[in-house]
Amino acid sequence: MSSEVIAKPPSRDASEKEQESYPPIVPGASLLLALRLANRPILLIGGGVVASQRLYFLLESSAHITIISPGPLHPSIQYRIDDPATSPQITWLNRPYLGRQDEVKVKDYDLVMTAIDDNDLSKETCELCREEKVMVNVADIPPQCDFYFGAQLRKGPLQILISTGGLGPRSGAMIRDLILRVLPSDIEDSIKGIGALRADLRKRAPGVGGQLGQERMDWMKDTSDTWGLDLMRRFNDEELRKEILDKGWESRKIIGPNDLSGVASTWTQRIWSMVGQRDWTVGMGGFGLGVAVTSLGVMILQRQGRL
Numbered sequence: 572m573s574s575e576v577i578a579k580p581p582s583r584d585a586s587e588k589e590q591e592s593y594p595p596i597v598p599g600a601s602l603l604l605a606l607r608l609a610n611r612p613i614l615l616i617g618g619g620v621v622a623s624q625r626l627y628f629l630l631e632s633s634a635h636i637t638i639i640s641p642g643p644l645h646p647s648i649q650y651r652i653d654d655p656a657t658s659p660q661i662t663w664l665n666r667p668y669l670g671r672q673d674e675v676k677v678k679d680y681d682l683v684m685t686a687i688d689d690n691d692l693s694k695e696t697c698e699l700c701r702e703e704k705v706m707v708n709v710a711d712i713p714p715q716c717d718f719y720f721g722a723q724l725r726k727g728p729l730q731i732l733i734s735t736g737g738l739g740p741r742s743g744a745m746i747r748d749l750i751l752r753v754l755p756s757d758i759e760d761s762i763k764g765i766g767a768l769r770a771d772l773r774k775r776a777p778g779v780g781g782q783l784g785q786e787r788m789d790w791m792k793d794t795s796d797t798w799g800l801d802l803m804r805r806f807n808d809e810e811l812r813k814e815i816l817d818k819g820w821e822s823r824k825i826i827g828p829n830d831l832s833g834v835a836s837t838w839t840q841r842i843w844s845m846v847g848q849r850d851w852t853v854g855m856g857g858f859g860l861g862v863a864v865t866s867l868g869v870m871i872l873q874r875q876g877r878l
């Protein structure tokens with residue numbers, strides 16, 4: 572496994588030597604982002620199984636989705652339209668989309684997705700989107716997509732997306748399942764814990780940038796590293812958070828799990844012993860390996876000019 576295939580952007584704390592050896596840029600990647608789409612208008616054209624998958628993820632991101640497709644729809648789409656929990660998020664136009672002639676205009680949407688069995692109409696929709704500079708995913712013509720979907724897994728606030736650069740969607744899903752198997756089943760509790768600690772710290776030390784911002788980031792980073800992923804779940808205990816903020820942050824010290832005293836220590840340790848210790852490093856090593864192997868495969872194909 573060559574280390575050059577692993578993305579290495581500049582680091583906050585890289586040593587000067589590392590800073591000097593800038594890794595070469597390897598082009599051809601997609602920019603992996605986490606789009607925040609709450610209440611944003613999204614146009615989804617088509618009503619089959621692929622559209623039903625798009626709809627599911629769009630609903631989870633709290634977007635507002637306009638679906639244009641003649642019925643009958645895929646049953647899961649119809650279900651979401653009928654379900655009072657999701658119906659306010661969906662506008663269904665029960666008719667075919669007419670491309671350039673359609674009264675619905677792509678410029679009124681933040682993103683457009685086509686999932687239809689009509690290549691020509693997909694191309695026309697894509698052209699319209701280019702003219703209006705609206706990002707588009709065309710399920711049947713990958714080279715025309717501005718963005719791809721990927722195999723996804725979600726555990727509360729944690730989300731992981733696997734992209735194979737359009738080469739092997741099914742293999743992406745298999746890698747996702749591999750990651751799922753090695754992830755601790757309750758990792759979301761750790762993420763929620765560290766989120767609660769960050770929020771409390773921001774309340775004590777509000778503001779952006781400057782000396783305080785730098786100290787806040789250094790303290791958070793060192794505290795995260797000291798506790799590790801596994802023990803971060805303990806930050807869900809409000810009393811424990813208060814203790815490490817009082818004793819640690821206020822004097823800019825890092826308080827580790829063994830530095831705790833009193834009540835917080837005793838009862839959180841009791842809960843902890845009930846949950847049981849696990850070695851996460853083995854699992855996370857597997858995760859890193861899986862992702863790196865995928866990247867390596869994609870890189871090889873890129874170098875061979877097949878991407």
Ligand SMILES: C[C@@]1(CC(=O)O)c2cc3[nH]c(cc4nc(cc5[nH]c(cc(n2)[C@H]1CCC(=O)O)[C@@](C)(CC(=O)O)[C@@H]5CCC(=O)O)C(CC(=O)O)=C4CCC(=O)O)c(CCC(=O)O)c3CC(=O)O
Pocket residue numbers: 624625708709710711712713716718719720721722723733734735736737738739740741743744
């Ligand atoms: C480029 C991309 C564009 C995009 O969709 O954004 C695209 C394109 C195409 N997929 C096709 C086929 C299949 N797609 C799947 C499955 C998924 N496809 C997904 C993504 C992507 N598919 C994007 C690149 C992803 C990446 O970079 O890795 C996933 C990951 C996410 C999702 O769709 O939400 C989801 C798995 C999610 C999960 O299981 O969780 C299966 C398997 C199955 O259904 O189980 C098959 C049949 C088997 C096969 O062909 O492999 C065809 C028709 C090919 C033909 O006609 O022969 C095209 C068009 C083409 O390739 O021309």
Ligand SMILES: NC(=O)C1=CN([C@@H]2O[C@H](COP(=O)(O)OP(=O)(O)OC[C@H]3O[C@@H](n4cnc5c(N)ncnc54)[C@H](O)[C@@H]3O)[C@@H](O)[C@H]2O)C=CC1
Pocket residue numbers: 616617618619620621622639640641644645666667668669686687688689692710711740
């Ligand atoms: N990206 C991906 O993950 C995958 C992409 N595909 C591609 O996606 C396309 C759609 O796949 P499926 O959902 O399986 O097809 P499907 O045949 O189940 O559904 C097609 C849908 O498009 C609708 N439709 C057709 N013409 C329309 C129009 N003018 N306006 C609005 N709606 C219209 C149909 O009513 C139907 O609901 C296929 O062309 C296929 O190449 C297929 C599998 C996976």
